[in-house]
Amino acid sequence: MLVIDNLTRHYGDRRALDGVSLRIEPGSFVGVIGRSGAGKSTLLRLINRLAEPSSGRILHGETDVTALSGHQLRDWRARCAMIFQQFNLVGRLDVMTNVLMGRLSHVPSHRSLLRMWSEADKAMALAALDGFDMGQFAGVRADQLSGGQQQRVAIARALVQEPEIILADEPVASLDPRNTRLVMDALAEVNRRYGITVMCNLHSLDLARAYCDRLIGLVAGRVVFDGRGFDLTEDVARRLYGLEAGEVLDDEASMPPPSMTIPARPAHHAAIGA
Numbered sequence: 001m002l003v004i005d006n007l008t009r010h011y012g013d014r015r016a017l018d019g020v021s022l023r024i025e026p027g028s029f030v031g032v033i034g035r036s037g038a039g040k041s042t043l044l045r046l047i048n049r050l051a052e053p054s055s056g057r058i059l060h061g062e063t064d065v066t067a068l069s070g071h072q073l074r075d076w077r078a079r080c081a082m083i084f085q086q087f088n089l090v091g092r093l094d095v096m097t098n099v100l101m102g103r104l105s106h107v108p109s110h111r112s113l114l115r116m117w118s119e120a121d122k123a124m125a126l127a128a129l130d131g132f133d134m135g136q137f138a139g140v141r142a143d144q145l146s147g148g149q150q151q152r153v154a155i156a157r158a159l160v161q162e163p164e165i166i167l168a169d170e171p172v173a174s175l176d177p178r179n180t181r182l183v184m185d186a187l188a189e190v191n192r193r194y195g196i197t198v199m200c201n202l203h204s205l206d207l208a209r210a211y212c213d214r215l216i217g218l219v220a221g222r223v224v225f226d227g228r229g230f231d232l233t234e235d236v237a238r239r240l241y242g243l244e245a246g247e248v249l250d251d252e253a254s255m256p257p258p259s260m261t262i263p264a265r266p267a268h269h270a271a272i273g274a
């Protein structure tokens with residue numbers, strides 16, 4: 001269980017996050033929604049410790065995440081993979097090497113520096129790519145791929161980290177509708193097949209409702225909604241999105257439903273590539 005306890009982050013006078021408390025069940029798929037500037041990225045960055053809280057705590061099981069430093073903090077970041085809007089691949093390296101970067105925390109540094117990846121690591125990386133229909137691109141430079149393809153490589157890289165949590169910060173914000181579906185399906189697959197908890201910041205309410213078991217709505221750094229998609233009324237949507245509500249609600253009419261090809265979640269983690 002990931003417990004967020006009264007988490008606050010100030011930037012000068014501005015409260016990016018303001019006393020947020022949440023309990024995130026293992027294996028859940030949580031959508032974090034709200035207008036631009038509501039604090040969605042700040043929440044994810046604090047969980048991963050890419051940003052430091054002004055006050056409050058983050059607990060994961062027995063671990064006080066907010067107190068970690070050194071190699072324990074690096075271990076936490078490996079267990080809590082981040083996916084970014086702009087993919088963050090190394091463009092001049094091939095797809096396979098980018099995915100293998102996700103294994104860095106699992107191999108001794110001399111081997112990773114010399115790119116001496118084991119056969120097992122390579123097999124795992126290829127299986128992760130194959131899982132998202134990207135195996136045939138293993139030898140291609142990452143900067144030759146489309147945005148949607150790059151994001152699926154980024155998800156494969158996150159998966160081979162063998163994380164317990166994936167934090168996806170607006171992973172589809174720069175993608176067209178088809179690639180949006182492919183990337184959201186990939187996140188759903190990671191969640192359901194491997195039981196990995198996914199927390200995903202999304203602008204589209206329709207996508208959030210379609211893919212997430214639970215939605216957390218932020219306004220000015222505070223939680224104003226926490227529930228299932230169908231409990232989120234139009235009134236709440238207007239409160240969440242303010243002047244952007246028309247745009248967000250219009251999205252619903254234009255977005256196709258997600259493909260329903262997601263396998264059922266097994267009782268325990270399946271091995272990657274199994």
Ligand SMILES: Nc1ncnc2c1ncn2[C@@H]1O[C@H](COP(=O)(O)OP(=O)(O)OP(=O)(O)O)[C@@H](O)[C@H]1O
Pocket residue numbers: 011014015016017034035036037038039040041042043
């Ligand atoms: N590094 C920073 N320095 C100063 N202010 C920041 C910083 N990061 C975030 N903020 C401010 O904190 C508030 C919350 O920002 P955050 O990026 O978390 O919102 P968001 O909901 O993710 O927005 P978006 O959807 O536009 O990414 C905003 O007012 C933002 O300007």
